[in-house]
Amino acid sequence: MIEVRNLYYAYKGEQYVLKGINFSMGEEIVALVGPNGSGKSTFAKHLNGLLKPTRGDVIIDGEDTRDRTVAELSRKVGYVFQNPEHMFFEESVFKEVAFGPKNLGKSEEEIEELVSWALKSVGLEGYEKRAPYSLSGGEKQRLAIACVLSMKPKYLVLDEPTTGLDAKAEKSVVKTIKELKKNGHGILLITHDMDLVLELAERVVLFYKGEKLYDGSVKEFFEISLEEYSLETPELLKLARKFNVGFVKSLDELMVAVSGDGT
Ligand SMILES: Nc1ncnc2c1ncn2[C@@H]1O[C@H](COP(=O)(O)OP(=O)(O)O)[C@@H](O)[C@H]1O
Ligand SMILES: [Mg+2]
Numbered sequence: 001m002i003e004v005r006n007l008y009y010a011y012k013g014e015q016y017v018l019k020g021i022n023f024s025m026g027e028e029i030v031a032l033v034g035p036n037g038s039g040k041s042t043f044a045k046h047l048n049g050l051l052k053p054t055r056g057d058v059i060i061d062g063e064d065t066r067d068r069t070v071a072e073l074s075r076k077v078g079y080v081f082q083n084p085e086h087m088f089f090e091e092s093v094f095k096e097v098a099f100g101p102k103n104l105g106k107s108e109e110e111i112e113e114l115v116s117w118a119l120k121s122v123g124l125e126g127y128e129k130r131a132p133y134s135l136s137g138g139e140k141q142r143l144a145i146a147c148v149l150s151m152k153p154k155y156l157v158l159d160e161p162t163t164g165l166d167a168k169a170e171k172s173v174v175k176t177i178k179e180l181k182k183n184g185h186g187i188l189l190i191t192h193d194m195d196l197v198l199e200l201a202e203r204v205v206l207f208y209k210g211e212k213l214y215d216g217s218v219k220e221f222f223e224i225s226l227e228e229y230s231l232e233t234p235e236l237l238k239l240a241r242k243f244n245v246g247f248v249k250s251l252d253e254l255m256v257a258v259s260g261d262g263t
Contacts, residue, residue: 001026002047002077002155002186007056009042016054017042019210027154027186029177031197031218034207035230040190041082043207044157047188048077061154071103078148082159082190085140088132093124093143096132100151118150121183122176138169142176155186162193174199194226194234198249219247 002025009018018039032040045051046058049065049072058065060076081087090096097115106114119125122142127135132143141161148156158177162170177200180187189200197204197218204221206214208229214221226233240248245257 001059001061002188003057003059004043004046005057005059007043007046007053007058009039009046009051009054011042017210018046020056021210021212023205023212023215025155025186025188025203027184028202029181029187029189029200030203030205031201032188032190032205032207033192033194033197033229033231038207039210040207041159044079044159044188044190047155047157048079049073050079074100074148074151074153075104076153077155077157078145078151078153079157080141080144080148080159080161082163084144084147085133087144087147088140091131092128093119093130093132093135094128096143097146097150100147104151114150114152115146118146121149121179122146123172136169137165138172141165141169141173145176145180149180153185155188156180157188157190159190160192161189162191162196192231194222194232195236198222198234198236218249222247 004021004023007018007021008016010016021043034040042051046053046065049068049070052066060073065073088096090099094115097118098111101111101114119127122145124139124142124146135143161173165173177187191197201218203216204214204218205212206229214224222233222237236248236251236254240254243258245254248254248257
């Protein structure tokens with residue numbers, strides 16, 4: 001369980017950018033959305049201890065992040081940065097993914113096993129010898145996920161994992177996220193892509209100016225007038241509204257609703 005209680009955070013000498021956030025999640029997919037600068041990444045960095053609260057508490061499976069190092073927390077919460085390609089520094093994909101488990105003091109044999117499991121989980125088996133910089137955008141994003149997966153975290157925080165990817169690359173990342181979900185990971189998905197929210201999320205949290213404005217079902221989330229928060233209603237839902245049918249999650253569902261169950 002990830003539990004955040006009354007979290008306030010201010011960067012050195014600045015105003016608060018998180019203001020009294022209460023939040024909890026288990027093994028589910030939660031989408032975290034909000035305009036640029038609303039505090040999403042700052043919040044995410046608290047979950048694996050990269051940042052420590054100015055006020056309030058962050059508790060991961062019963063442990064206060066203040067009492068744990070980032071290395072210890074990375075076994076519980078894997079944080080995949082926005083623009084992860086800036087984080088690669090090894091000459092091969094294998095070494096890149098092996099870095100985490102190596103730091104955790106795993107044996108050569110365990111490292112081999114963890115790396116091949118992590119690469120398989122993101123669909124990059126066979127890429128071991130490739131240079132990280134030579135990968136495509138979607139492959140880089142999946143490599144970044146493999147790098148945190150190799151430490152076997154229960155929770156994953158994905159910070160805008162599809163931003164800047166083309167449609168094909170985005171599909172490959174979505175597929176990976178679905179696999180991770182199936183394998184029982186809790187996932188906090190930070191995104192601007194409302195289609196992705198509709199497709200993947202089980203719950204949505206909306207941040208605005210450092211405050212949590214909404215935390216609830218996907219269906220009710222899309223009843224908020226999103227334009228106020230620089231977010232866009234998915235085309236599918238606009239279409240559903242034109243046809244005067246309720247909430248749908250896919251084109252198939254819309255078709256069924258429009259044709260009125262074949263009556
Ligand atoms: N390292 C930093 N130092 C000072 N201010 C920062 C730093 N990182 C982010 N901020 C500020 O904190 C606020 C929240 O930023 P951020 O958490 O990155 O929002 P989001 O991820 O929602 O775009 C913004 O006003 C941003 O300018
Ligand atoms: Mg951000």
